[in-house]
Amino acid sequence: MGGESIDPLMHASRLAALLRSTSPENQPIHDAYVPALLSGNPAGAGAITFGSLAAYFDEIGQGKSPRTITTLSGCVPASTVTVARTWIGWLATDAAERAAFAAGFVSTANDIPHASLASNAPPAARPGDQPSPPSGSEPGYLKMREAHLRSQGESSAAAQLEFERIARRIAEQTNDQLLTLLAASDRHIDQQREEMEQLCRDLNESNRKCAKLAEQLREHAGIIEFMNPDNPLSPVEGRRGVSAWCELTENGVGIGELVARWWRSHVGEPPGSVVKHLQWMMAWPDRKKGGMVAKRQHQKG
Structure with a gap:
């Protein structure tokens, strides 16, 4: 409850009100939560009802120190009764939240005197009374809190639905962008493949021309050496004859x-x-x- 100091007596009264609003007063509490261990009695004897536990907390809220607590088998010493820590802790948390809700509602209704009392107080309440702060377990506050929680749940569900809708839209946009990038990548790969294939064709053509030139070079290797004046085996008359033939026939x-x-x-x-x-x-x-x-x-x- 933030920085608010907790009054033990008020807190006990709130627990009593919460217990009465939770179940019928004659409803026994499961012995796993509130077992009464009495010496000489069989296990599970003396079940405690919601009403008897609420009455016990009511006396504490009034500043009393009750020494006994009523069970279905009669009154037993309060020292023989234990309460499960987790269970009473959950009740205490819920009681604090109820009181905080009621206090907040009262603070917003100050411009309408006794508005909260009119909807929550018993018929005997009169405008001149000075009641203690509401516990939040009164029927009117419980209805308002249920409506508030239901509204919060609906708002949360609507917000979650909107969040999922936005997330789905983002996912669809991302998917479209990825598909666009993938298509562009495929086109780029196809272009690169075509260019590579063309380079392979050009290389094959170049190799073919080189092979042809090499073959022609081998075919003319003999005449080249025959016409080489530095070759001692090249006849002078032969070179002159070839030169004459080339000139007269325009190279054949x-x-x-x-x-x-x-x-x-x-x-x-x-x-x-x-x-x-x-x-x-x-x-x-x-x-x-x-x-x-x-x-x-x-x-x-």
Whole structure:
């Protein structure tokens, strides 16, 4: 109850009121909570009711020191009765909470004189009386406290529902963001895969060209060494012959290509039949004797 000092007498009265509001006064309390151990009596004898225990606390609240307590078997010395600490502790906590609730309600109703008394006091109460602070176990306060707790429970449930709704919405948004990131990552991976595949194709093409160049180099290795003037085995006449062939045939251009070039530069694009006819004329068997029209050799006399 915060910094409020606890009056033992008032606290005992509150416990008595709470016990009367908890169960009927003739209801026995389970002996696990309030056993009465009497010398010479069988275990469990002399059960104590809620009403008798409330009466005991009432006397304490009035400043008395009761020496006995009433059981179903009669009065027994109070010193023979024990109360379970956890059980009485729970009752004390509940009594304090009830009193605090009632005190708070009374403080908010000060502008309506005797408002709390009108709803909680017995019929004999009169406006001129000076009653003690309510215990909170009066019927009216109990109803108000139950309504208050029910409202708190509903508010708590509504708040929990709203919290779960917000958490679910956040989870859905997070899931959508993750799905977006995953889709972007998949697209990036696909792009990287395509680029890698293209690099592999380019590398294969480059390797193929390198292999082809190496093959061509091997094919020309012989002629390269043949034309190497630093090679002692390279014949001078052979090198000159190859140079002449390269110059006269434009590095091996055939007669058909030479004919087509000449016709293209002087007449226009030659038909295929013209190229064939000119190629045949240029390759006349007597060409070795002077060209397309053979020049007769004069016999020596």
